[in-house]
Amino acid sequence: MLIILIGSVFAYIYYLKEKKEQLDAIKRGFCPKCHQKSIELTDQRSGGCSGPKILSFECMECGYANSFSVQGGGGCGI
Known part of the structure; x- marks a missing residue:
């Protein structure tokens, strides 16, 4: 066990x-x-004022x- x-x-x-390495490549x-420069942000959702953002990416190639x-x-600024 x-x-x-x-x-x-x-x-x-x-x-x-692996996820971190993929996100680092996308940020570049x-x-x-x-390994082509054809990645695009397709969706961005927010979890509120202090929550995480969910970013969705897609390669067009x-x-x-x-x-x-x-x-x-x-x-959420005051």
Whole structure:
């Protein structure tokens, strides 16, 4: 049982690392799959004043699509 738990933790850590690398590539303007400059923001949703933003991106060349949850720097100003 301990081996399964440790394996699950490592798999989740690897998943988060891959998502971060994909988001970093998108922030540089490149598709993480085909490495072309054809990635576009298709949707942006906010979780409220202090909640995370959900950003959805899609590549117009290869069809790659993914969504990322990022902490929003904005807020509900007074």
